[in-house]
Amino acid sequence: MHKTLNSHVRAILYLATTISLLSVFAGCANLEKINDFASNAENGAAGFETLPVTFQSLCADNCREKDIDSGKLNPSKCDCTGEHLADSVDFLFYKTINGYLAGLEQLSAGKATSYNFDSLNDQLTNLKVPPAQAGAYTKLGSILTKAITDGYRRNKLKTYIKEANEPLQILLHYLRSNIGTSLMIKLSVNKSKLENDYLDLLKNSRGNDFEKRKIIEEFYAKEADFENRLAELKAYSALLQTIAQGHQQLTDNVDKPDKKSLETMLSQYASNIKDIRSQIQILEK
Amino acid sequence: MDQITSDQLNALSLQFLAMGNALLDFRANNPGIDPTEDNALEQTINELLDKAGQLATMSAIASGQEAASAVASLSQVKDQITQTIQHLAGVQKAIDIAAAALKVVVAVISMKPGDIVNSAGGLATTCGIHL
Numbered sequence A: 001m002h003k004t005l006n007s008h009v010r011a012i013l014y015l016a017t018t019i020s021l022l023s024v025f026a027g028c029a030n031l032e033k034i035n036d037f038a039s040n041a042e043n044g045a046a047g048f049e050t051l052p053v054t055f056q057s058l059c060a061d062n063c064r065e066k067d068i069d070s071g072k073l074n075p076s077k078c079d080c081t082g083e084h085l086a087d088s089v090d091f092l093f094y095k096t097i098n099g100y101l102a103g104l105e106q107l108s109a110g111k112a113t114s115y116n117f118d119s120l121n122d123q124l125t126n127l128k129v130p131p132a133q134a135g136a137y138t139k140l141g142s143i144l145t146k147a148i149t150d151g152y153r154r155n156k157l158k159t160y161i162k163e164a165n166e167p168l169q170i171l172l173h174y175l176r177s178n179i180g181t182s183l184m185i186k187l188s189v190n191k192s193k194l195e196n197d198y199l200d201l202l203k204n205s206r207g208n209d210f211e212k213r214k215i216i217e218e219f220y221a222k223e224a225d226f227e228n229r230l231a232e233l234k235a236y237s238a239l240l241q242t243i244a245q246g247h248q249q250l251t252d253n254v255d256k257p258d259k260k261s262l263e264t265m266l267s268q269y270a271s272n273i274k275d276i277r278s279q280i281q282i283l284e285k
Numbered sequence B: 001m002d003q004i005t006s007d008q009l010n011a012l013s014l015q016f017l018a019m020g021n022a023l024l025d026f027r028a029n030n031p032g033i034d035p036t037e038d039n040a041l042e043q044t045i046n047e048l049l050d051k052a053g054q055l056a057t058m059s060a061i062a063s064g065q066e067a068a069s070a071v072a073s074l075s076q077v078k079d080q081i082t083q084t085i086q087h088l089a090g091v092q093k094a095i096d097i098a099a100a101a102l103k104v105v106v107a108v109i110s111m112k113p114g115d116i117v118n119s120a121g122g123l124a125t126t127c128g129i130h131l
Helices: A002-050 A055-069 A081-108 A118-126 A131-149 A154-204 A209-253 A259-284 B006-029 B035-061 B069-076 B078-086 B091-109 B113-127
Strands: none
Touching: A002 A081, A002 A154, A002 A209, A002 A259, A055 A081, A055 A154, A055 B035, A081 A154, A081 B035, A154 A209, A154 B006, A154 B035, A209 A259, B006 B035, B006 B091, B035 B091, B091 B113
């Protein structure tokens, strides 16, 4: 009887241990996928630092073209204040988004975060950030700070993800709109101006057919360069959208018991981000 | 006053880019334009494109709140305005539309709601569109 009881206890203990281990493994696998997604998202978003154009660089290009048109040898003073501000706002939001993704990566790997939000917070006061975006920025910033000071660990990861989702979505939407729409419009404007200039050049050219052909060839080369840069901005914008969708799925499913499907989804988003990064790298060459 | 949202500024910016490009196509496809008119056309194209660029920059830094209804109406007729320009018989009509369009964008950039409404109405009349 005693022996039977012992064997039962052993069986229950074994089962309990097995279930616990399975839960731990399932949890670990989940964390691994979250970590993989966060890592890819962070690396992908870092493409911001190598974007082919900024608002300010386009403003400077525009000024230079105007100087060339008017035959000036000394460059004019170029007022790009608004463009500088637009770049600063984008940079601030990019740093916040990447700070969060880095934090998510660290926490899902069981490491402490070491993100310094204070330096960015100072910049916010110097910029005229739209209220909705500023709210999202401040909220995400405070979550980051909490993650550091409150010692967020694995058991707090779900809270961290759920609290961060809304402000993260706003900032990703804003950055995507700025790069995928506003900056692309500015680049398209410069491309159209180039077309107008070359049209003018061709109309006024008194050269022979060979010289006219050279003008057209030069225009096509420059136009191709514009198209390439536009494609890069479009790809980066798509990458931000994939990060946003992936994080939304993570938030919606992080509490659900079906871990396998969450893992599959996260793997898919991580893979999509990798693919878009590869596309961007090809365009950069 | 109600201010314009980033999305609306972007929509308006795209509209000016489209108008600039429509005139650009017109210029490229009509090599026999009188040189004086051609110069006016070239300047107008550059002005439209400049304004498109300014609006795009503004959309990146503009503060939110509700948009001016006139701007929203303008965004809705973007395609009609562009098509009108593309189907113009003469250059002068195209320049008139472009000039009316520029008045709207100047009002938007200076954020004067009354001017936006008036200039939007003027643009619609010039294009033969009822807002």
